Amino acid sequence: MAQPSVTEERLEHLQHHFIDSDQQFEASKMGMWIFLVTEILFFGGLFLAYIVYRAWYPELYLLASEELHTFWGAVNTVVLIGSSLTVAMAIRSAQLNQIKGLIINLWITIGLATVFMVIKYFEYTEKFAKGILPGAHYSYEGIAHEKANIFFSIYYMMTGLHGIHVLVGIGLMLWLVYKAKKKVFHSGYYTPVEITGLYWHLVDIIWIFLFPLLYLID
Amino acid sequence: MSAHHHHISTAKFLWGVATSLFILTFITVFVTWIHIPEPWNVVVAIAIAVVKALIVAAFFMNLWWDSKFNVLLFIMSIAFFLLLIGITLLDTLYRVDPVPSF
Structure with missing residues (x-):
């Protein structure tokens, strides 16, 4: 199959210890996958805490999750899936040497990620106002369970760590826009776009599990 | 070579x-409206999430076309995560006095 070729052969990205662009690309991608393994296990610890406490206090999870708004959780799920689509489109644009499309898709992704964080901000502040805070700071009386604070400690740890990842993703994509505007990327070199895309899809996958586990119990 | x-x-x-x-997101919300009895509601919710995650990994993260080694890395991370859950539950599910003070 004939690839859209950059026949002028830009090779300024190629570092001397790699044989060619392909080997450099594959090495970077494998490195990213190893990082994603550590990310899965990083979040895995929190998912485990969730499972252990849910096995101990099943009724607590049913009661406490009613404080979470399924509608906004669902909206955020759609927003993140949409951003996964635009990041995949950004990679496709880079592969086809369409740098304008790359930048546009990155901006849409940044916009959707920001929408996600704004919704999360309103969810958090609404709970803070009620006294639903993690751990010892919990002071809400509306849930008839003495361990109600534990559910929300887990909620804040999981969604908080996920939110930090979204913020990091926004930063990475702003950096990609900057680089793309400086004409760094082309169909022969778009490794940072590919690898940020992998990161972003993993952040999406984590939320795909957080949504039903936290918002959809009952 | 740019091939x-x-x-x-x-x-x-x-x-x-x-x-x-x-569509799968809609289905996972929809099934909470029809109230599937315990424990199947959890099973269905997790099953749909797993399918969604596999779709993302295979077709957005391109594992479907990627080197088998990257697929192996992904599978191993899941395997070790399941091991972490399994071994921990062997403790926490079978305690005589299950609940610590926290």
């Missing part, structure tokens, strides 16, 4: 993947 063989998905395909994820 790289990176997989390039068509825009139509990527939209199809996203659409399937939107």
Whole structure:
């Protein structure tokens, strides 16, 4: 199959210890996958805490999750899936040497990620106002369970760590826009776009599990 | 040599993947309205999430076309995560006095 070729052969990205662009690309991608393994296990610890406490206090999870708004959780799920689509489109644009499309898709992704964080901000502040805070700071009386604070400690740890990842993703994509505007990327070199895309899809996958586990119990 | 063989998905395909994820999101919300009895509601919710995650990993993260080693890395991370859950539950599910003070 004939690839859209950059026949002028830009090779300024190629570092001397790699044989060619392909080997450099594959090495970077494998490195990213190893990082994603550590990310899965990083979040895995929190998912485990969730499972252990849910096995101990099943009724607590049913009661406490009613404080979470399924509608906004669902909206955020759609927003993140949409951003996964635009990041995949950004990679496709880079592969086809369409740098304008790359930048546009990155901006849409940044916009959707920001929408996600704004919704999360309103969810958090609404709970803070009620006294639903993690751990010892919990002071809400509306849930008839003495361990109600534990559910929300887990909620804040999981969604908080996920939110930090979204913020990091926004930063990475702003950096990609900057680089793309400086004409760094082309169909022969778009490794940072590919690898940020992998990161972003993993952040999406984590939320795909957080949504039903936290918002959809009952 | 710029004869790289990176997989390039068509825009139509990527939209199809996203659409399937939107539909599955709707289904996972929909099944909470029809109240499936315990414990099947949890099983269905997790099953749908797993399908969605696999779709993202295979077709957005391109594992479907990627080197087998990267697929292996992904599978191993899941395997070790399941091991972590399994071994911990062997403790926490079978305690005589299950609940610590926290």
